[in-house]
Amino acid sequence: MSVTLTVVRAIRDYLVKHRLLIIFGILGLLIVLFVLIPLAKIVFLSNKEALLQTLLDPTTMKSILLTLYAALITAVIGFILGVPLAYILARNTFPFKGIVEGLIDLPIVVPHTAAGIALLFVFGRNFLLGKWFNSIGVHFVDSLAGIIIAMLFVSVPFLINSAKDGFRKVDVRMEKVARTLGASPWQVFHRVTFPLAWRSILAGTLMMWARGISEFGAVVILTYYPMVTSTLIYERFESYGLTQAIPVAAILVIICAFIFIGFRFLLQRDKKHD
Amino acid sequence: MKIKVLICLLLAMVSLATACTTSGPSPVPSSPGNLGGKKTNLIVFEADSLMVPFAQIQKEFEQANTTINVEIQAHGSIQVIRQVTELGQDVDVVAVADDSLIPMLMYQTMMPDGKPYANWDIMPATNELVLAYNPKSKYADEINASNWYQIISRPDVRLGFADPRMDSVGYRTLMAMKLAESYYGVDDIMENTIGKYFSMPITANEENGTSTIHVPELLEPTDNHMVLRGAHMELLALLESGDIDYTIDYKSTVIQDGLDYLELPPEINLGNVNYAQNYQKVVVKLDYQRFKTVNPVFQGLPIVYGMTIANNSKNKQAAIKFIQFVLGPEGQRIFQDCNQPELIPPECDNVSALPDPLKPLFH
Numbered sequence: 001m002s003v004t005l006t007v008v009r010a011i012r013d014y015l016v017k018h019r020l021l022i023i024f025g026i027l028g029l030l031i032v033l034f035v036l037i038p039l040a041k042i043v044f045l046s047n048k049e050a051l052l053q054t055l056l057d058p059t060t061m062k063s064i065l066l067t068l069y070a071a072l073i074t075a076v077i078g079f080i081l082g083v084p085l086a087y088i089l090a091r092n093t094f095p096f097k098g099i100v101e102g103l104i105d106l107p108i109v110v111p112h113t114a115a116g117i118a119l120l121f122v123f124g125r126n127f128l129l130g131k132w133f134n135s136i137g138v139h140f141v142d143s144l145a146g147i148i149i150a151m152l153f154v155s156v157p158f159l160i161n162s163a164k165d166g167f168r169k170v171d172v173r174m175e176k177v178a179r180t181l182g183a184s185p186w187q188v189f190h191r192v193t194f195p196l197a198w199r200s201i202l203a204g205t206l207m208m209w210a211r212g213i214s215e216f217g218a219v220v221i222l223t224y225y226p227m228v229t230s231t232l233i234y235e236r237f238e239s240y241g242l243t244q245a246i247p248v249a250a251i252l253v254i255i256c257a258f259i260f261i262g263f264r265f266l267l268q269r270d271k272k273h274d
Numbered sequence: 275m276k277i278k279v280l281i282c283l284l285l286a287m288v289s290l291a292t293a294c295t296t297s298g299p300s301p302v303p304s305s306p307g308n309l310g311g312k313k314t315n316l317i318v319f320e321a322d323s324l325m326v327p328f329a330q331i332q333k334e335f336e337q338a339n340t341t342i343n344v345e346i347q348a349h350g351s352i353q354v355i356r357q358v359t360e361l362g363q364d365v366d367v368v369a370v371a372d373d374s375l376i377p378m379l380m381y382q383t384m385m386p387d388g389k390p391y392a393n394w395d396i397m398p399a400t401n402e403l404v405l406a407y408n409p410k411s412k413y414a415d416e417i418n419a420s421n422w423y424q425i426i427s428r429p430d431v432r433l434g435f436a437d438p439r440m441d442s443v444g445y446r447t448l449m450a451m452k453l454a455e456s457y458y459g460v461d462d463i464m465e466n467t468i469g470k471y472f473s474m475p476i477t478a479n480e481e482n483g484t485s486t487i488h489v490p491e492l493l494e495p496t497d498n499h500m501v502l503r504g505a506h507m508e509l510l511a512l513l514e515s516g517d518i519d520y521t522i523d524y525k526s527t528v529i530q531d532g533l534d535y536l537e538l539p540p541e542i543n544l545g546n547v548n549y550a551q552n553y554q555k556v557v558v559k560l561d562y563q564r565f566k567t568v569n570p571v572f573q574g575l576p577i578v579y580g581m582t583i584a585n586n587s588k589n590k591q592a593a594i595k596f597i598q599f600v601l602g603p604e605g606q607r608i609f610q611d612c613n614q615p616e617l618i619p620p621e622c623d624n625v626s627a628l629p630d631p632l633k634p635l636f637h
Contacts, residue, residue: 059492117511124515126410141517142501221511224503225495238353238504239439241360 039253046247054247060232064252067229068259070144071212074151075159078208082160083201087193089160090167104161107154112217115153120221123149146222151212158211159204166200167193199267206263213256313343316592317364319357321371321442321579322348322507323401326530327612328369334608335599342592350441350505351375352570358584359383359391365584366593371524372442373397373580377623378570385586392582394624396632398600399579400615402545403443403450404535406510406528411519414534422536423454426520427466434501434509434521435468438476438489438558443506445558445572446544447522448487452478452556453542453574455485471500487558524577529613544577545615578617583629594631601635
């Protein structure tokens with residue numbers, strides 16, 4: 001009897017002590033399931049045969065590789081152009097800074113079809129930038145360049161915001177110490193600031209890559225062919241139906257799961273070595 | 275520490291989710307939400323070429339019927355029906371740009387209870403095909419009614435083409451090109467403007483005076499001449515931006531977008547009922563099993579819109595009111611204002627199956 005009582009009491013004590021963790025854990029679990037179940041459903045809805053067939057289908061694989069590749073180039077461009085801006089936003093104050101920061105967030109909220117049309121009306125052949133690019137032989141309709149600008153527009157805020165937070169977390173005093181020890185601003189940036197902020201920057205770059213892979217609305221306005229995976233899923237659904245579209249989605253989910261869980265894993269492991 | 279693990283787990287999941295969910299086509303914004311709490315939500319799925327007139331109809335209908343909140347979703351016509359029959363979306367009114375799609379896809383597809391999704395088809399409106407262009411389009415200064423088909427077959431001209439597997443404009447464009455061949459007495463206009471620019475060409479064969487156009491399973495453009503899109507509305511944006519030079523589209527949407535256009539002869543524009551027999555000489559066939567039960571063959575016919583109430587509609591009374599409104603004087607005025615030609619008088623293929631309040635409209 002007393003043993004049971006002790007056990008009950010121990011459990012109660014444990015529950016009381018870890019109340020916060022338990023409540024948060026339950027809430028967290030709910031949202032994890034909310035994300036996990038639909039994704040799992042996509043993967044398990046299609047039978048193994050259909051998955052294998054899709055995996056061996058050159059159109060699908062070409063499209064998935066194109067998507068990963070285009071989003072990667074996009075992330076690299078975002079990195080080159082976005083990290084400097086993030087640094088400026090984290091370290092400097094200037095007039096209308098709030099407006100610039102708000103502007104950077106806008107692509108997240110603008111409906112993506114509208115974003116695609118907006119890009120078309122800047123990079124289209126009759127409009128300023130499009131005209132100029134046209135003269136050097138770069139077109140943004142039905143081309144890799146079109147995919148990239150659509151992905152860049154909708155995904156670059158993730159990188160800039162993450163990098164900005166990373167730079168903000170770096171103690172300015174460290175930079176100042178480095179300066180007093182004779183380092184040039186460039187040396188301070190690449191020896192002190194960047195290495196300390198790189199985790200946030202990398203996480204932001206990954207988010208940007210991920211966002212690029214998933215983009216549909218803006219890409220489909222500019223570029224139908226070559227076909228990114230989201231467009232392929234749409235096309236398969238429109239012209240054949242769900243049964244043909246789901247294996248493509250499943251393959252994309254599986255590949256992305258490997259890539260992104262893998263990266264998170266590497267990031268974590270790396271953190272332990274720090 | 276455990277919390278950290280938890281947070282990391284969450285982050286990983288979130289990033290995964292962001293990476294892997296694909297966003298669908300953005301839905302057309304519907305009217306403001308139902309704030310009163312007692313309004314009936316009437317769900318209307320429409321062909322995207324009806325977007326402009328139906329937006330106005332929605333506004334005036336809601337003003338006249340304050341207890342009804344109309345929610346409109348626009349898609350390509352085939353998609354409109356598949357949203358209902360394959361995705362099982364709740365819908366009340368269906369309005370498509372090809373009246374034959376309703377018998378083809380709704381009469382023949384059964385609801386879970388074994389009854390068809392629809393059993394009557396009202397035809398409220400018509401349209402015609404025109405060749406849309408931009409004043410800056412290549413050769414826009416020399417195009418006319420006798421040379422247009424030569425100009426749009428030039429390899430340096432970029433022609434926008436709606437996917438015939440998804441959009442009624444697409445298969446109707448193919449029909450018009452084929453009809454142009456006999457009208458102008460020139461061979462292979464369809465092949466030279468569109469057909470040969472795909473890795474698997476769109477071909478045609480003749481039998482007993484009927485041309486059958488075969489659309490292959492895979493449509494991948496081989497050349498910059500051809501710009502394919504899933505929906506014709508996207509092509510109009512590309513036309514405005516100068517990224518295509520020409521596209522065939524419905525006259526009403528071209529006018530609504532303020533674009534220039536060249537009228538096509540009535541023998542080929544699918545817009546004149548007097549030439550219905552001529553139009554019937556072309557058929558577009560999709561060369562693969564596309565839906566579970568139906569293998570669509572699109573017969574050349576005058577362009578007539580179709581409208582019905584889905585048999586699983588939960589708001590039949592409101593749906594009837596909506597159709598009365600569309601066919602009534604207000605709806606007809608709005609159609610005229612939006613350059614959407616109405617069918618006078620509107621027709622119905624199966625008056626006896628209509629809900630009683632709609633029957634008096636067809637006598």
